[in-house]
Amino acid sequence: MSSRNVLQGEGVTLYFGGLAALKGVDFHVDEGEIVGLIGPNGSGKSSLFNLISGLMRPTHGRITFLGHDLARFRPHQIAHLGVGRTFQIVRPFAELTTLQNVTASALYGQRLASVVEAEHRARDTLRFVGLVDHHDQPVRDLPLAFKKRLEIARALATGPKLLLLDEVFAGLNPVEIDGAIELIFRIRDELDITVFMIEHVMKAAMQTCQRIMVLGEGKKIAEGLPQDIARDAAVLAAYLGPAYA
C-alpha cells in the first residue's frame, strides 16, 4: 500500500467569535488509511470536518487535499475534487425514497451525463451498502441503522477518494456496529477509498482505525496506534477528568 499523503492540515485554527473551536491543529491522512478522530463533546471534531468539506473557513492555518489548498474552493468543488462526508445529524430528504436521495447525491458530486446515469450509479451504491431492497421506500420510514447506511451511500455516490464519517456508529446496537465496521473495511478495501472517521464509541474506533488522533478542547492532545491511545494519560484525563489519569 502506498503512503501518499491525501489530506494535510497545518496550524488549523477556527474561532467562533471569542471561542476557539480549534487551536493550531496539525494532521495528515495517507492514502488507504482508516484514521480515527476522537475526543470529548465539544472538542472540535465536527468543526474540523466542516473545514475540510468547505462549509467553514479556518481563521488561521491551511488544509490541503491532494495538494490543493482547500481555501480556494467552495463545498461543491471540494466534493468534485473527491471529498465525501456524512453528517452527525443525518440529513436526508425524508419524503423521498432512498434511491431518489442517493441519485441526488450522485448528481451533486459528479459530472454525470444524465439522470439515468446518476440513478444507475445510485442503485449500485445502494447495493453496496445493503439497501437495494429498500430502494423505493421513503427515507422517513427507515430504522436508524438503515438511515446511517443511507447517509454513507449518499456520501459514496458523490464519488469520493476520501470519505469523512461523522459518528456513523452513534445510536446503533452492538450487532449493527459490527455491520457498520465491516462496511467501512469494504469501502477501504473494495472501493479504494481513504477513510477519516469521527467516533465517540471508543471501542468501535479501536476496532476500525489503524491510527487515532485525539482532540481535547480544540487542541491535538494525542495521536498514535489504537492500543497506545487507549492507555494514554492525556486521553484518559480528557475523557474522565484529571483525577483518573
Ligand SMILES: Nc1ncnc2c1ncn2[C@@H]1O[C@H](COP(=O)(O)OP(=O)(O)OP(=O)(O)O)[C@@H](O)[C@H]1O
Ligand atoms: N456554528 C457554530 N457557532 C458557534 N459555535 C460553534 C458552532 N459549531 C460548533 N461550535 C462550538 O465549537 C466547539 C466545538 O464543536 P464541535 O461541534 O466541533 O465539537 P465535537 O467535537 O464535534 O462535539 P460532539 O462530540 O458533541 O459532536 C463547541 O464549543 C461548539 O459549541
Ligand SMILES: [Mg+2]
Ligand atoms: Mg460532532
